[in-house]
Every structure is written in structure tokens, then in C-alpha cells.
Amino acid sequence: MAVDESELARQLYRTPPDRFVAARDAAVADARRAGDPATARRIAGWKRPTVAAWLVNLLTLDRPELVADLGPLAEALRTAQRDLKGPRLRELSAQRRELVAALVTEVRRIAADLPDAPPAARLPLAEVEATLHAALADTAVAEQVRTGRLLKAVHHSGFGEVPRPQLRLVTGGAAEPAGGGAADVVPQREADRGGARRARDAQAAARAERAKRRRTLDRELAAARAAQRQAERELDGTTTAERDSVAALDRIEGELAELERRRAVAEQELSRAKLARRAAERTLTAARRRTGEVEGAIEAVDAEEADPTAGGEEAD
Secondary structure, eight states: OOOOHHHHHHHHTTSOHHHHHHHHHHHHHHHHHTTOHHHHHHHHTOOOOOHHHHHHHHHHHHOHHHHTTHHHHHHHHHHHHHHTOHHHHHHHHHHHHHHHHHHHHHHHHHHHTOTTSOOGGGOOHHHHHHHHHHHHHOHHHHHHHHHTOOOSOOOOOOOOOOOOTTTOBOOSSSOBOSSOSGGGHHHHHHHHHHHHHHHHHHHHHHHHHHHHHHHHHHHHHHHHHHHHHHHHHHHHHHHHHHHHHHHHHHHHHHHHHHHHHHHHHHHHHHHHHHHHHHHHHHHHHHHHHHHHHHHHHHHHHHHHHHOTTTTSOOOO
16 A cells, blocks of 8 residues: 555654654654555655744644745735835734734644643744744745745844835835935935945944854853753663662562562461361370370279279178
């Protein structure tokens, strides 16, 4: 029987990441048993997604009609940015934020209905949100999201700021310079240079802020890894202690079983000894009674011997 790879992929990529590899390996084994080694090799190449990617896949697989809304909005955003239509771009940007927020809420709702999902506090919803924003900005990312087989979260810088009116004026028709004559050329160039300086300053400030945040995150990562190593050492210690306790308990239970067996044997021996004692007591009683009887008979014989006339008539 041929393997339905599309349905199998749907099932596997709905499987929580911590159980993905086991489920995939079982599917590979099934394909091999079915005599389909080519399909088995393809399935073996499927990669486990991160938790964030798994959540995005769940959204795609369970709510495809919602994910479909990303395409038209992304195209509208690209068109507005390309045409430098500031008001339209701001309107679409608001729609983008609302759509992404709604999708993240839906992801949280889907996860809450799954018994194997992580608790809500541990869901990487920020990564899910970043991936959805990236899908709106990048058609390649959007295509990955639509497949339902995303492997990891994606980050994107997003859509840029709306250009300033002094750089270009859009009135619904052709674009024209903001000024109307040659007298405006020099101020315009000065404004351009000022805007470029501000943009460079803003970029430098953003880089500095990112570098600062990166250093902070690096410190937090180092602390988290140290805590993880400590927790792993403690886990190893407690695992060893648990194993030793189990061995000791098994040994004690074995000793108890042996003692119980010996106790049962001793009880049987005691019961037999009691029966033998009672039989011996009965035998002793009978022997004593017989001894008394014999002793009485002997005394009677002795008495007759001492008095020959006893028991007969006197001679005339």
C-alpha cells in the first residue's frame, strides 16, 4: 500500500517537537515494511521543527483560511512602499499589526486545546509573531509558512518608515518634487543631507542599542547555561541516588522475601514439633499408666509370696 506523503507530513508536523523524531522514525519503518524504500528515504530527511515553527505550522494546518489573509496584505504593503504612499502604508501597517496579533491569539488558542502542548507561559509567541511579520515582508518566508513545514522561526527587519514629504510628494498622480522651481534645489539638497545625517545617526544609535542588548543577552545566556549545567549535575546526582535507592530497596525486598520463606518453613517445623510433642505426651501418659498397672500387679504378687496362706483355706 502506497504511503500518502502529504497526509503523513501533515500528521508529523502537527506532532509536538519532542515526539517528532520518534514519530518520523516509525513512519520510515512503516514505509520500508511496505516495500517503498524511496519514500522511506524522503521521510527520513524530514527535519524536526522548533517549538515556535511547530506553532506556526499548527496555525497553517488548522486555520489555513486565516493564513491566506497574509498574502493580499503583504502584496498591498509592498505596493504602498514601492509607490511611497505614506497614508496608505500607515493604514496597511496598522492592519498588519492587527492581523498578526489576531493570528498569535489564534495560535495560543490552538495550543491550549492540545494536551501535549507546553503551558501558555512557555509558548514562544514572540518568535511566532516575528515569523508572521517576516512572512508579510518576504515572499519566500510566506511560502515556507504556507507549506505547514516550517523548521524554525524567522526574523525580518520589517517594512521601512514612510518617506518624508520634502523628499518626494505623492498626490495620486505622478510624483513631483516638493518644491516648484530652481530656487528650491539648494534647500532641498541641504534637507537631503540633513536627513541622511539623521538617518546615519539613527542607524548608529540603533546599532549601539542592539550591541548593548546583545551584551545583556550574552550575559543572560551565560548565566542560563551555567544554571543549566548546575541543574544537569544535580539531575545526575539525584538520578544516581534514585538508582542506588532502587537497588537497595530491591535488595531489602529480596532479603524480606527470603526471611518470609524461612519464616514459613520455621512455622511448619514448629507446627510439626507441636504435634510430635502432643503425641509424645500422650505416649508418656499411657506409659505411666501402664507402669502403674504393672507396679500394682508386682506388689500383689510380692504380697502373696510373703503370706502363703493369703488367698487360700486353712488346713484342718
